[in-house]
Amino acid sequence: MPGATLSRWTMSYFAAACLMLVAAQGLMVAGYGYPFADRGAPETLVVVHLVAIGWLSLLMAGALLQFVPVLIARPVIGGRFAVPALLLLLGGLGLLLGGFVALSGALDPPFVLLPVGGVMLLAGFGLFAGILVVTLYSARPLPLPARFVATGLAALVGATLIGSAFTVALSGLAEGPLLDRLVADGVALHAALGLGGWLSATAIGVSYRLFSMFLLAPEVERSTSRAALWGASLAVGLVAAAAIFVLSGFFGAELLFAAALLFTLLAVFFYGADVLNIYRGRKRKQAELNIRASFAALGLFALSILFLNVPALRTGDIVAAVVYLFVFGWLTGLGLAQLYKIVAFLTWLEAYGPVLGRAPVPRVQDLVNERHADILFRLYYGAVVVATLSLVAGTNGLFRMAVAGQLFVTLCLIREFIRARRLSIVPAALRAPAGMVRPHLFLPLSAFQGDK
Amino acid sequence: MSEISPKVLDVRPILRSGGEPFQAIMQAVQDLRPGQGLTLLATFRPQPLFRVMEGRGFDHEAREIDGGDWEVLFTPRKETAPVETSVDADRPETWPDPSEHLDLTDLDPPEPMVRILAAAEALEPGEVLFAVLAREPLFLFPELTKRGHQWAGNFDEAGSAYRILVRIGEA
Numbered sequence: 084m085p086g087a088t089l090s091r092w093t094m095s096y097f098a099a100a101c102l103m104l105v106a107a108q109g110l111m112v113a114g115y116g117y118p119f120a121d122r123g124a125p126e127t128l129v130v131v132h133l134v135a136i137g138w139l140s141l142l143m144a145g146a147l148l149q150f151v152p153v154l155i156a157r158p159v160i161g162g163r164f165a166v167p168a169l170l171l172l173l174g175g176l177g178l179l180l181g182g183f184v185a186l187s188g189a190l191d192p193p194f195v196l197l198p199v200g201g202v203m204l205l206a207g208f209g210l211f212a213g214i215l216v217v218t219l220y221s222a223r224p225l226p227l228p229a230r231f232v233a234t235g236l237a238a239l240v241g242a243t244l245i246g247s248a249f250t251v252a253l254s255g256l257a258e259g260p261l262l263d264r265l266v267a268d269g270v271a272l273h274a275a276l277g278l279g280g281w282l283s284a285t286a287i288g289v290s291y292r293l294f295s296m297f298l299l300a301p302e303v304e305r306s307t308s309r310a311a312l313w314g315a316s317l318a319v320g321l322v323a324a325a326a327i328f329v330l331s332g333f334f335g336a337e338l339l340f341a342a343a344l345l346f347t348l349l350a351v352f353f354y355g356a357d358v359l360n361i362y363r364g365r366k367r368k369q370a371e372l373n374i375r376a377s378f379a380a381l382g383l384f385a386l387s388i389l390f391l392n393v394p395a396l397r398t399g400d401i402v403a404a405v406v407y408l409f410v411f412g413w414l415t416g417l418g419l420a421q422l423y424k425i426v427a428f429l430t431w432l433e434a435y436g437p438v439l440g441r442a443p444v445p446r447v448q449d450l451v452n453e454r455h456a457d458i459l460f461r462l463y464y465g466a467v468v469v470a471t472l473s474l475v476a477g478t479n480g481l482f483r484m485a486v487a488g489q490l491f492v493t494l495c496l497i498r499e500f501i502r503a504r505r506l507s508i509v510p511a512a513l514r515a516p517a518g519m520v521r522p523h524l525f526l527p528l529s530a531f532q533g534d535k
Numbered sequence: 536m537s538e539i540s541p542k543v544l545d546v547r548p549i550l551r552s553g554g555e556p557f558q559a560i561m562q563a564v565q566d567l568r569p570g571q572g573l574t575l576l577a578t579f580r581p582q583p584l585f586r587v588m589e590g591r592g593f594d595h596e597a598r599e600i601d602g603g604d605w606e607v608l609f610t611p612r613k614e615t616a617p618v619e620t621s622v623d624a625d626r627p628e629t630w631p632d633p634s635e636h637l638d639l640t641d642l643d644p645p646e647p648m649v650r651i652l653a654a655a656e657a658l659e660p661g662e663v664l665f666a667v668l669a670r671e672p673l674f675l676f677p678e679l680t681k682r683g684h685q686w687a688g689n690f691d692e693a694g695s696a697y698r699i700l701v702r703i704g705e706a
Contacts, residue, residue, distance in 0.1 A: 085619050085671070085673065085676060086673055086674070086675075086676030086677045086680075087673040087674055087676075087677075088674075088677045152673070153673055156671060156673055296644060296670065299641075299643060299669060301669075301695055302670070366641060366669075428645070431645075432645070432674060436674075436678060439648065439653070439678065440649060440650075440651075440652030440653035440654070440655060440656045441652075441653075441656055444649070446646075447645065
């Protein structure tokens with residue numbers, strides 16, 4: 084039977100993700116990792132993986148568990164594995180970070196933490212990807228947004244496999260020319276599959292649906308959307324091929340990587356054209372804050388992909404600044420903007436779903452304070468741009484201040500999310516009609532009404 | 536999308552020479568592209584053919600032209616999206632006529648869901664409600680089922696509006 088219910092553990096994924104974002108930015112403010120350490124230093128790896136796995140991947144995983152059913156109009160299959168997957172991911176990330184700290188020499192835990200963490204992450208991501216693959220498989224032929232998710236899942240598997248190989252090599256557990264070549268030339272590929280293939284392709288797919296939903300625009304499968312899908316999928320395929328080239332010592336991986344970046348640029352171009360079309364075809368006059376804030380993220384996405392396609396900007400400290408813009412301008416900006424809407428909507432449905440039509444209930448907008456958040460998002464993007472520029476200029480003091488600004492906004496937004504969950508902004512007269520359900524902060528209710 | 540122009544088949548020469556055009560017509564129908572129509576020119580109103588073509592999913596429009604000849608335009612019926620129903624919705628075609636009609640196409644989600652559930656509360660068990668929405672109300676379906684209502688719905692031909700029938704269950 085078609086339909087979508089609340090995903091039981093999505094809020095738990097979101098809560099863990101938000102904490103990781105705070106931790107990562109806190110470390111940067113404290114002067115831990117790049118630019119205070121080398122780009123490849125273990126300290127930098129701690130921060131990078133806290134952001135990429137802890138924040139972005141958990142956020143995306145939680146969002147997909149909720150929104151893949153909306154993309155395919157079918158319930159998730161195997162949703163009960165969402166908790167073991169979350170625990171494996173958190174445990175694996177903890178061990179991975181412990182292993183990096185060991186590499187940095189700051190503490191003395193055994194190096195074996197790294198490969199054990201790698202295996203746990205492989206299992207956690209594998210379990211999560213398994214849930215979605217089985218679910219998507221049941222819904223073939225897939226609508227276009229869901230096919231982006233499929234491409235993203237393939238990239239996730241690739242990124243995780245390469246990452247696990249790194250943990251084996253870095254811990255010294257195994258060695259050989261294969262691993263040596265991968266460590267020397269595979270870092271960019273690992274990052275491209277993770278940040279580009281997995282996080283960006285899925286974000287694009289889900290946003291096609293969310294944008295037309297929130298803008299009240301008709302959903303049409305355009306040829307430009309198909310072109311964007313092809314571009315993104317080809318790029319993922321080329322990066323995967325480049326990884327195989329690197330492993331086997333063939334010449335030409337760099338060429339494949341450059342071609343992948345070019346296809347990504349094309350995909351972004353078509354995606355941008357689609358979003359513009361969706362915006363023009365909207366019935367809602369004034370776009371809501373989550374959409375406006377997402378558009379800023381999209382602009383920074385296009386800008387950073389454009390920069391990455393200039394070979395001169397792909398080297399040294401410049402590329403680090405561009406990647407920073409990509410991660411915090413595009414992925415994190417979009418994530419926070421959508422989270423702002425999604426948390427309110429899911430909370431509304433959980434709290435008032437059972438009494439809808441039987442008693443007056445607040446609107447979804449009544450759960451948040453949009454004027455307040457509008458200022459926060461302006462501040463956030465301003466801070467990201469300043470942080471990026473200060474990385475280019477090498478002014479580390481300014482960088483810390485800018486990241487402190489981002490951290491401040493993040494904490495304020497988390498406060499907004501908590502207030503939405505607690506229904507504390509809702510006018511008192513509407514807050515608690517008889518029969519409503521008061522949601523827990525981030526754990527599912529024991530008598531949960533959503534999917535199993 | 537531009538319409539594909541219908542294929543023209545003139546069977547008057549075959550008829551005038553005393554032949555049987557049925558095979559030629561069926562061959563032409565087989566060669567049509569998806570969505571393409573067929574214009575048939577005949578010396579009489581081909582009544583028996585209408586039945587055959589209807590069975591193949593074509594509507595017809597016949598008119599007399601000069602000299603007592605007939606021109607018939609067969610157009611393929613648009614495929615409608617399959618009807619989705621709740622598990623317990625047996626034979627929605629036997630439900631009574633809707634006693635409430637709602638046009639919710641201009642409302643922001645989740646407002647259509649709220650309106651449908653509110654309207655459902657006001658109806659008696661067994662009564663039926665009809666609503667048109669801009670998109671498929673995925674979060675509404677489980678809520679209707681939970682409240683014991685049955686539903687059936689699908690997208691219109693253009694795929695731009697979702698139509699749903701809800702039959703109120705015994706509370």
